[in-house]
Amino acid sequence: MIAVFKREFKSYFSNMTGYVAIAGTLLLVAIYFYSTNLTDGMSQFEYALVDASTFVFPIIIPLLTMKTFAEERKYKSDQLLLTSPLSVTEIVMGKYLGTMAVFAVAVLTLVPYPFILNIMGNVNLATAFSGIIGYFFLCASLSAIGIFASSLTDNQIIAAVISMCTTLFLSMIPSLADSISTLPLVNYGILTAVAIALTFLLYGLTKNFYAAFAFAAISEGTLIFLYRAHPTVLEGSVAKILSYIALFRRMDDMVYGIFDITAIVYYVSIAALFLFFTVQVIEKRRWN
């Protein structure tokens, strides 16, 4: 695993990718730092960071994760890894940690900002670093999603588009959730649409008509039952579900000074979940 980690980390710096990602982070954060902290005179670097993150992540995450597995498959170098005595979990973890190490370097470049501000006035360093730590862990779960996207295809561009769209969607969830009506009928309609989409996805993945049909029947049955018998349960349910997957919102809490250990656990769990999915995708491909 250590060998895979080292190779992955080095590979980012044997071409431009690592440097571009770090420079991009620095540039985008610097723009927000300039407008929020320097022009508007706010002492909270974390505000600049949280605003910048909605731009930084959709660019940096795909850039750093798109190649992880897609490129290996394209150049068939995965044959070396997958026929070596290493387990797939070791390979995925090695690559993930290699990618995270690059992110860690990028995050380290942000550390001086609060100190620079501190020279010019009073800065609450605790909330600033709580924000930076939140940023890093958000990054940890987003890059696991990016690596998962990369394992789905041998085309880096497609992997990049998938992770970019996912990251953008996740960053838009808070405003999206606020704009959805809480009426049971609307929520019922949205959930039905999701159930139908999941049914097709299930059929596409398993090619098992009965399983897909059973899934559709059970989910739609439950929704109809809830809508008829307990419409209050459906009230605002989409917004509630969205709040569970609102990755960016957890970082907001940390920015406002709530150093919430459950947020860290949440981010690590999301990362673990998607790394697990990645292992499954790669293992399953052997059988196809």
Next chain:
Amino acid sequence: MIKVENLVKRYGDNYAVNNISFTVEKGKIYGFLGPNGAGKSTAMNIITGYIAATSGRVAINGHDILEEPDLARRSVGYLPEQPPLYLEMTVFEYLMFAASIKHIPKANRRAEVEKVMEKTSVTHMRDRLINHLSKGYRQRVGLSQALLGDPEVIILDEPSVGLDPGQIIEMRELIRGLAGDHTVILSSHILSEVSAICDKVLILSKGRLIAQDTPENLAKIVADYVMAEMTLIAEPQKVVDVLKPLDGVSYAVLPIAGSDRVKVTIRGNKDMDVQTVVSCALAEAKIPVIAIDTLAASLEDIFLSLTSGKLLEKEKAKGGENK
């Protein structure tokens, strides 16, 4: 050493590998022979555990490749069809990486890498980026990777593709040098290569294993006739007149342009001495024979007759009887 039982790999309704079984003995060189798309690479990918079979099993040294992948893969070195290289690394870096993922102890890694680079003569390229290497050198670096750690089994998918004639000879010598201590399985669609290196040939066609034997024994399978080529001094028509009455002899007469000679290709049943019969008849007619060449069945013939499906049907009929 390696035991392959009833291996099947199906993609939809398509059988890439269809019920292949064979056993590989220690220290010998085995050759997979077959036209493109015969299932050679798929079979190798399954044996090395890169992909899983739809059914059947592969055991290396008694370890199932899927149930005990760690133990099974330790004793296998694999050079896939396309060498699995990282273009942004130098040859040395790459081989050090490969050595570490193959669990070669840190203390031995450097020496081991130096040794395989020496064997495949890439030492002078050690600090070049793989991206800057030619196809032939990339192939050799891929081979070095397969040799790392002296694995008992070495599996090479089309090892001589992309090499120039000199390198092909070097590669063959290298592979032959591996026999004895190592068991080698290689694949090729080049017949001369397989017959030159291998102790045993496995012929694949459309996913099926249609023959497995030594190159010499395989030659006997298809040799149900004898062929010879003769050069004579005569009028073509006169030759035809002589040969026509002979029973069981088929022939083709071709005048050689610009001379009084003709080239005759004759073919007779295996149990008749076609050359004697024909040359006696020609002697009686006072036609001088300048040269006779016996055309032994080559691997080419075996290959063509097997893969064109003729022998396949024969085998099938035999299989039917057995049932």
